[in-house]
Amino acid sequence: MKKFVLGLTCGFALTATTAVYASDTLQVYLFPAMYVFNGQSKALDSEYTTLNFNGHAYVPVRWVAENLGKLVKYEHYTKTISIVNTNLTEELVLDKDFLIIASQGKIKGIEFGIGSNKNELIQKWGEPHEIGTWSTEFYRWHSYHFFFWEPDGNAGSIRVSGNVIPYRLNEIRDFIGEPLDEGEGVDGGWSYVYHAGDYQVFFTADSKESQIRYLNLKKK
Structure with missing residues (x-):
């Protein structure tokens, strides 16, 4: 040594x-x-x-x-x-309650939703594991990317990826119902689109039979 x-x-x-x-x-x-x-x-x-x-x-x-x-x-x-401890590495449970909670701008089981301030998250969760940019700045904690809009620094959308979404795209219909729309994703693959109040949820995979790569929650 x-x-x-x-x-x-x-x-x-x-x-x-x-x-x-x-x-x-x-x-x-x-x-x-x-x-x-x-x-x-x-x-x-x-x-x-x-x-x-x-x-x-x-x-x-x-x-x-x-x-x-x-x-x-x-x-x-x-x-x-x-x-x-945190819920950020636990598997998402996709059921009827998922869309009800999404209509509040939140991901089921996660305390911070759209509109939360960047400083609130840092105070509760500590420094992010990654800071980067996909069209706008994001902070990542485990599998959760929070995109913050300037000048207020409030979360405008949330992206969830990784093994916390252990579902194939074609299984989503069985858990939360028929999507409002479907089509090619913004970065390739295939997406199902659901409406939840003032919000939209996008599930994206490489194909209809593939495991979900990520979901996005944002305002319409």
Whole structure:
């Protein structure tokens, strides 16, 4: 294992942290470990490293928590790291209630919906896992992308993707009924469109027989 010496510092790879250096030093070793989460093997992301210090493995708490489906928050003033449960990695349940809740601008089981402010989400869920742009800025927490409209920074649409939608497109009719419309998706594939009050829900897959790639909830 490769050895190196570094200043004593706070060993948490969190977005909002600031390293504080002291005169003391630690002698640590790179530790190329593989991790298994609920039977699934996973290597550390490229920006993370496992360290061995005095026979103990040190790994970024954020990476471990997120792979367990949890959210991590860091409070700078109190130097407190919080790890909390979340519904953001649980499978969506598609039933009649799904469209009733969608008519309120929300995804079933998720507390924040369309109109929620960006700062509200950060305060409750911590820093996003990704910030990017698809026609407008989005913040991603696990499989949920929230698109925020300027200048207010309120959520204008929500996109859900990944394994939290374990359904094929042709199964959707059985769970929530006939779509109002269907056709080619905006980025290819095939979409079913449902109306829920002032909102629309788009389910998109590569084909009618394929697993859903994502759903979008937005105002009409």
